[in-house]
Amino acid sequence: MINEGKFGVALVGCGIVGGGTARVLTEDIEYLQERTGIPFYLKYVVDKNFDNARNIGIPEELYEEDFNKAIADPDVFLVIELIGGLTVAKKIMTRALEAGKHVVTANKALLAHYGPELFALARKENVSIGFEASCGGGIPIVKALTDGLLANRIEAMFGIVNGTCNHILTEMTEKGQSYKDALQSAQKAGLAEADPTLDVTGMDSAHKLTILGSLAFGERVDLDSIPVQGIDTLDLYDIETGKDLGYIMKLLAVARQTSKGLALSVSPCFMHTDHPLARVSGAFNAISVYGHAVGHTMYMGRGAGSSPTASAVVADIIATALDITPRAFQTLNFWPDKTEPARQLAPEDIASRYYLRFMVQDRPGIVARISSILSEEGISITALRQKEDRKENIPLVMTTHEAKEGAVLKALDAIAKLDEVIETPVMIRIVEEHPENVI
Amino acid sequence: MINEGKFGVALVGCGIVGGGTARVLTEDIEYLQERTGIPFYLKYVVDKNFDNARNIGIPEELYEEDFNKAIADPDVFLVIELIGGLTVAKKIMTRALEAGKHVVTANKALLAHYGPELFALARKENVSIGFEASCGGGIPIVKALTDGLLANRIEAMFGIVNGTCNHILTEMTEKGQSYKDALQSAQKAGLAEADPTLDVTGMDSAHKLTILGSLAFGERVDLDSIPVQGIDTLDLYDIETGKDLGYIMKLLAVARQTSKGLALSVSPCFMHTDHPLARVSGAFNAISVYGHAVGHTMYMGRGAGSSPTASAVVADIIATALDITPRAFQTLNFWPDKTEPARQLAPEDIASRYYLRFMVQDRPGIVARISSILSEEGISITALRQKEDRKENIPLVMTTHEAKEGAVLKALDAIAKLDEVIETPVMIRIVEEHPENVI
Numbered sequence: 001m002i003n004e005g006k007f008g009v010a011l012v013g014c015g016i017v018g019g020g021t022a023r024v025l026t027e028d029i030e031y032l033q034e035r036t037g038i039p040f041y042l043k044y045v046v047d048k049n050f051d052n053a054r055n056i057g058i059p060e061e062l063y064e065e066d067f068n069k070a071i072a073d074p075d076v077f078l079v080i081e082l083i084g085g086l087t088v089a090k091k092i093m094t095r096a097l098e099a100g101k102h103v104v105t106a107n108k109a110l111l112a113h114y115g116p117e118l119f120a121l122a123r124k125e126n127v128s129i130g131f132e133a134s135c136g137g138g139i140p141i142v143k144a145l146t147d148g149l150l151a152n153r154i155e156a157m158f159g160i161v162n163g164t165c166n167h168i169l170t171e172m173t174e175k176g177q178s179y180k181d182a183l184q185s186a187q188k189a190g191l192a193e194a195d196p197t198l199d200v201t202g203m204d205s206a207h208k209l210t211i212l213g214s215l216a217f218g219e220r221v222d223l224d225s226i227p228v229q230g231i232d233t234l235d236l237y238d239i240e241t242g243k244d245l246g247y248i249m250k251l252l253a254v255a256r257q258t259s260k261g262l263a264l265s266v267s268p269c270f271m272h273t274d275h276p277l278a279r280v281s282g283a284f285n286a287i288s289v290y291g292h293a294v295g296h297t298m299y300m301g302r303g304a305g306s307s308p309t310a311s312a313v314v315a316d317i318i319a320t321a322l323d324i325t326p327r328a329f330q331t332l333n334f335w336p337d338k339t340e341p342a343r344q345l346a347p348e349d350i351a352s353r354y355y356l357r358f359m360v361q362d363r364p365g366i367v368a369r370i371s372s373i374l375s376e377e378g379i380s381i382t383a384l385r386q387k388e389d390r391k392e393n394i395p396l397v398m399t400t401h402e403a404k405e406g407a408v409l410k411a412l413d414a415i416a417k418l419d420e421v422i423e424t425p426v427m428i429r430i431v432e433e434h435p436e437n438v439i
Numbered sequence: 440m441i442n443e444g445k446f447g448v449a450l451v452g453c454g455i456v457g458g459g460t461a462r463v464l465t466e467d468i469e470y471l472q473e474r475t476g477i478p479f480y481l482k483y484v485v486d487k488n489f490d491n492a493r494n495i496g497i498p499e500e501l502y503e504e505d506f507n508k509a510i511a512d513p514d515v516f517l518v519i520e521l522i523g524g525l526t527v528a529k530k531i532m533t534r535a536l537e538a539g540k541h542v543v544t545a546n547k548a549l550l551a552h553y554g555p556e557l558f559a560l561a562r563k564e565n566v567s568i569g570f571e572a573s574c575g576g577g578i579p580i581v582k583a584l585t586d587g588l589l590a591n592r593i594e595a596m597f598g599i600v601n602g603t604c605n606h607i608l609t610e611m612t613e614k615g616q617s618y619k620d621a622l623q624s625a626q627k628a629g630l631a632e633a634d635p636t637l638d639v640t641g642m643d644s645a646h647k648l649t650i651l652g653s654l655a656f657g658e659r660v661d662l663d664s665i666p667v668q669g670i671d672t673l674d675l676y677d678i679e680t681g682k683d684l685g686y687i688m689k690l691l692a693v694a695r696q697t698s699k700g701l702a703l704s705v706s707p708c709f710m711h712t713d714h715p716l717a718r719v720s721g722a723f724n725a726i727s728v729y730g731h732a733v734g735h736t737m738y739m740g741r742g743a744g745s746s747p748t749a750s751a752v753v754a755d756i757i758a759t760a761l762d763i764t765p766r767a768f769q770t771l772n773f774w775p776d777k778t779e780p781a782r783q784l785a786p787e788d789i790a791s792r793y794y795l796r797f798m799v800q801d802r803p804g805i806v807a808r809i810s811s812i813l814s815e816e817g818i819s820i821t822a823l824r825q826k827e828d829r830k831e832n833i834p835l836v837m838t839t840h841e842a843k844e845g846a847v848l849k850a851l852d853a854i855a856k857l858d859e860v861i862e863t864p865v866m867i868r869i870v871e872e873h874p875e876n877v878i
Contacts (some may be wrong), residue, residue, distance in 0.1 A: 020732075028592070139587075144587075147758060150758075
């Protein structure tokens with residue numbers, strides 16, 4: 001096939017992911033055209049700097065500094081936004097949509113913040129937004145939620161959706177590295193950004209939870225109302241103690257439907273070692289989805305990186321060119337510009353089991369005092385662990401039955417005020433295998 | 440919405456899966472219509488016997504004994520074939536397609552045997568065949584291969600695609616049950632058919648490998664040329680010995696692209712316990728797919744059962760009503776009626792590591808004689824295990840480096856002829872983690 005005609009694509013942003021996408025769209029284009037029967041092709045690589053494009057061998061004739069020229073080209077049917085960030089990316093996406101171009105993006109922050117507004121604009125302009133690459137890298141999880149699982153009422157979703165955090169937690173768990181050392185080695189290996197804030201604070205996972213939760217439950221999830229805790233305050237001691245108790249620590253994005261609303265959270269959680277997600281290690285991502293008909297399904301793959309993300313971007317281009325994405329976008333009713341704000345369970349009403357650790361001075365009666373405060377809040381203990389030690393200050397570890405977070409926080413607040421308690425208590429959710437309700 | 444108009448569906452066969460589908464299409468129909476924006480509805484349940492339909496509360500007014508009446512109805516746009524088997528199912532599907540109706544089916548045997556012919560007929564009649572439910576139950580694996588992973592050249596696929604076998608193997612592995620006992624308990628639990636032949640011989644897995652392999656590699660896989668070995672001849676001794684060596688036994692459907700063609704097989708395989716597939720237990724299915732861009736992705740879920748299969752069937756109905764399946768079917772070029780027969784590696788040229796067991800009389804020099812025959816065929820041993828035992832006949836277990844199956848079979852043939860070797864040698868493939876070639 002020849003690279004001309006109305007299926008031209010303009011790629012904006014030729015960094016890591018953009019470069020990977022440009023490579024697939026040049027090196028593999030004949031294979032892709034033949035396999036799909038669609039004469040799509042890369043027409044413009046738009047950037048201010050073409051060093052990376054040159055390094056990976058993208059032909060110079062595609063380079064274009066003027067975004068407006070690219071979107072004014074009637075042969076361009078689709079714009080790929082891969083510059084990331086909020087401000088400029090939003091302008092680019094808006095202008096592309098207003099010019100009547102379909103958009104494909106990997107930008108989770110943008111969609112988590114402005115998704116409904118951008119979707120509404122796309123709908124007004126009769127074009128679509130493909131965003132498979134925004135969540136879970138190359139894992140086709142958006143497609144699973146918007147197509148393969150459509151017959152289901154989704155009951156719960158548990159996701160390891162940040163490869164940087166999963167890599168760091170895996171290193172801490174398997175090699176006994178401190179958070180700081182694990183972060184540094186991840187940065188050296190190119191698995192963490194120089195400024196890792198978005199990842200390690202859990203905010204990137206919250207972006208993805210906003211997007212995936214909105215699709216799964218057909219309710220518009222509000223990013224700002226998700227309680228988010230990252231891995232940056234974790235203590236290796238707790239990871240190792242949890243391991244002794246049969247648990248693996250994962251940063252989980254959780255959305256569960258309850259009778260009182262959607263329970264949403266991003267936080268480090270302990271999972272039993274035999275839970276399928278507990279075994280997803282290193283930079284891999286995985287998402288467990290529970291549907292009322294299908295039961296438990298899980299999707300695993302590389303959640304980031306140049307070519308896995310490119311895989312999702314190119315799949316979206318093909319689905320858009322096939323008119324599949326636009327058609328789904330026009331007809332289906334769960335896109336976040338069409339749905340109502342989620343009825344969300346207040347964080348204090350979310351129930352969970354907990355791992356608690358108290359650093360205490362080893363004085364008589366301290367266990368009784370702590371237990372009694374927990375008991376007053378209706379929190380019952382499943383296991384207690386106090387190692388014999390000659391030190392004056394000792395860690396006291398407890399696991400609890402299911403309790404509401406509000407009650408646990410209230411108890412911890414009271415416990416923290418005890419004279420013998422010398423550090424802020426540690427509280428980590430324990431996530432049990434979600435029940436399947438398959439007929 | 441009201442149940443009238445051109446999106447009527449005729450369901451043929453109201454057994455286990457048909458009943459589950461009929462339930463979803465009646466009990467959940469308002470939710471589904473609202474969520475999808477498509478006014479599809481169940482118009483006919485076609486069967487000869489409506490006992491099951493009555494038992495699960497499907498309204499009597501949908502019952503129809505005359506298939507011809509259902510397909511003659513202009514309001515019926517799609518026929519769901521859920522009767523299974525080859526002869527009648529083929530007639531029904533053919534007549535539905537000839538009547539210009541789209542078809543959705545869970546019938547892997549039919550598609551493995553007659554897929555190209557039926558696809559060609561559908562193409563001629565300008566309709567489509569949805570078959571997500573034919574492989575991996577509720578797991579959207581067909582969608583992953585025909586949509587989410589389209590940017591990839593698929594390098595390899597490893598599937599646990601038969602829940603009955605995986606359940607039996609899990610029971611043997613975890614509870615030390617014999618094959619016979621595990622099969623009986625699976626039958627009692629409703630997880631194996633009264634006649635389990637298709638499942639336990641590996642033939643059902645071969646059907647699914649034919650379908651998934653054809654899609655993944657864009658080459659038409661020929662069912663009859665897949666070497667197939669089931670779990671029905673397995674000895675608990677080998678499962679337990681493998682476990683001691685750090686391996687879990689799985690019945691795997693394998694397709695790997697090699698420079699000399701597609702290496703296809705269905706057989707019990709040993710996998711390292713830390714391979715993601717090794718941990719998929721019970722009636723669950725999982726498929727690992729390796730793409731040149733995406734790397735390793737894995738899809739897990741219930742591979743059978745009434746409502747997981749219904750989940751896939753209903754997703755196919757929606758995708759057909761949305762014109763997504765017909766469009767993909769018309770444009771994409773890898774459907775098995777459009778592709779060339781697979782260039783297939785001869786079974787004897789497929790390379791693998793092996794677990795070998797020889798029952799031998801404990802005489803001096805027997806290890807040397809066996810090793811020397813293996814060595815003559817270029818097969819080198821990675822581990823040897825001979826337990827001290829007072830019995831006259833002892834098992835000698837070896838694992839090998841990678842070797843071609845032809846060489847191994849030749850060696851085993853010679854070894855079987857040794858006087859000291861008193862049983863046919865046991866040969867089980869060891870599947871290593873497939874390398875990822877992600878950029």
